Amino acid sequence: MEPxxxxxxxxxxxxxxxxxxxxxxxxxxxxxxxxxxxxxxITTPSPPPPTLVFWRTPxxxxxxxxxDGCVKDGVASGGGIIRDSSGQCIxxxxxxxxxxxxxxxxxxxxxxxxxxxQRLGLSVLWVESDSTLAIHCILKGGGPWHxxxxxxxxxxxxxxDRNTITHIFREGNQVADLxxxxxxxxxxxxxxxxxxxxxxxxxxxxxxxxxxxxxxxL
Numbered sequence: 477m478e479p480x481x482x483x484x485x486x487x488x489x490x491x492x493x494x495x496x497x498x499x500x501x502x503x504x505x506x507x508x509x510x511x512x513x514x515x516x517x518i519t520t521p522s523p524p525p526p527t528l529v530f531w532r533t534p535x536x537x538x539x540x541x542x543x544d545g546c547v548k549d550g551v552a553s554g555g556g557i558i559r560d561s562s563g564q565c566i567x568x569x570x571x572x573x574x575x576x577x578x579x580x581x582x583x584x585x586x587x588x589x590x591x592x593x594q595r596l597g598l599s600v601l602w603v604e605s606d607s608t609l610a611i612h613c614i615l616k617g618g619g620p621w622h623x624x625x626x627x628x629x630x631x632x633x634x635x636x637d638r639n640t641i642t643h644i645f646r647e648g649n650q651v652a653d654l655x656x657x658x659x660x661x662x663x664x665x666x667x668x669x670x671x672x673x674x675x676x677x678x679x680x681x682x683x684x685x686x687x688x689x690x691x692x693x694l
Contacts, residue, residue: 528689529648536561538600541589544652545581554585555655563685568668570659582607603641606649647690
């Protein structure tokens, strides 16, 4: 436990981690000025270029459900919208879930959307979410124990050989994001028809319907 020996071992370990690319730019954060003392040269990675994100209409004869979950201050909500092949709103909803994780909120919003679609007699569904983890758990399995019942329910209702579930970036999921935030604010379940959808929601629906992109990465 001699000081020189400890200093040498720290220096040697950091050098090995850097050489093996286990120490990356993000690990230094506020300590980049001392990195050269350990023989580490930090280069700031270039941000990815902006990309355009489009919402796509479902094929003729099918319906698309976009959903989103929201957690603020440990309290969760969700929301979603069902649209036809012309991009018109069929029904939208928001819901309040209380104390749960973001993964659980995302999955419960997906489940609520599927249940609503089936209650309306809609089949051939395309489910879209901005949660890659939720989609992975549905398609590939896994996930914590407390979401397994929800996952089983989703798989039971969603015939994956006939229906589709895909990922979309948050920038292309703005209507569902707005509805999920509304569920957090209002803290109850509510459904909108196409006629009583609020003006801000309708504006976002029209942007999607006309194929106008949103920009990701600015």
